[in-house]
């Protein structure tokens with residue numbers, strides 16, 4: 001990401017970290033020290049909905065998962081809140097931490113994203129804001 | 145909690161339904177007041193008989209029910225506005241029902257109405273970052289559920305299309321529906337893809353419109369012969385672990401629920417009413433996209449998971465089948481004015497149970513069930529009987 005001269009701004013602060021020992025980006029989530037349930041995004045109040053206790057600790061989520069469902073959206077969502085490209089793919093990704101999350105799926109060919117296939121986390125520009133800054137977000141991309 | 149079985153009986157005395165469609169020259173209070181006038185006339189009552197009003201809508205803003213009621217009468221009664229996403233209308237009905245059952249009031253109005261916003265729709269059903277990420281496209285969210293459902297059950301795109309064909313055929317006999325033209329299997333399969341595997345004709349159209357019901361105790365009924373009893377009116381919200389992308393919730397892999405939100409609402413409705421799925425003669429299902437009618441029938445307990453498509457193919461859910469579903473054309477034909485939809489379903493059940501549905505009348509309908517759900521999430525189940 002260092003090559004870009006453009007200013008890059010995360011869609012939301014605190015969703016991922018790029019400074020991990022293995023170098024790659026990781027999503028920041030929460031795990032319950034009592035039941036083991038995992039949440040994304042991180043729950044700021046540390047409250048486990050499953051246990052009904054304040055038992056969550058911050059964790060870095062696995063950057064790998066399996067795509068359990070995917071769809072390609074061919075019209076813009078209503079409301080004018082979405083400024084990314086259309087069509088776009090998004091789906092459910094099951095992380096090995098035991099968490100299913102909703103994520104955009106990025107691929108060269110949106111029509112051949114394999115359901116059941118492995119995917120890995122990437123941080124990519126979603127759109128450019130009126131000031132010309134790149135708004136970055138997390139996505140998953142299929143790995144061969 | 146009080147046992148609803150031990151409280152007094154509650155009846156729908158009158159219903160009012162407007163034409164559903166797109167009406168540039170009318171405002172929500174125009175449809176809303178029209179539905180109220182119709183429901184009062186049908187109940188053979190006047191506004192002075194109404195002791196409280198619950199008004200469901202989603203996008204109508206501050207005190208919108210008051211705006212409709214201002215056209216009908218000013219009698220100082222409590223008017224409460226109810227926003228509960230696509231279950232707003234059925235939530236109004238539940239509140240009216242509880243008030244009468246608990247003997248707080250004898251005659252209460254339930255209203256549902258919507259004029260769909262023409263410009264950008266502010267959504268509080270998703271977090272701002274989810275909106276910016278493109279997760280608030282409901283067809284896409286239902287598509288994700290559909291992908292999983294098709295994989296688990298073997299249901300095909302053609303099976304989905306058959307739901308549309310059935311509902312649009314029924315809708316052709318409903319003068320209040322937005323779309324009154326049947327479509328063929330080929331029309332559905334050739335319609336443009338919105339979000340794989342859902343095509344345009346797998347998705348319900350939006351609409352403007354209103355529906356109302358006058359709910360009362362037995363002693364206030366003007367006509368017992370046309371009255372329909374509310375056997376259950378239930379609403380549930382999210383259950384831990386139960387995934388519903390349309391409500392921004394992915395399921396828990398580690399702690400899946402024993403009973404999901406939809407099954408819970410059905411269980412409670414069966415328990416309160418004393419009826420089971422085998423007693424139901426007619427269903428108004430939630431076909432916001434057509435697969436949700438199929439899995440809805442399964443989760444409501446009418447058949448096992450994966451069986452609904454086969455029963456549909458066999459004609460069981462047709463007007464002349466054993467268990468007609470969406471006899472008025474459902475959301476697919478009626479259109480979906482969010483806050484009015486739940487009460488629109490009630491209007492159809494009452495019409496059928498009274499034997500007043502004309503060309504689309506089903507035979508021997510004595511017990512009817514309506515199901516609606518939506519963002520929140522919410523799931524509502526109403527059982528009516530004659």
Ligand SMILES: [Zn+2]
Nearest residue numbers: 032035048051
């Ligand atoms: Zn926990």
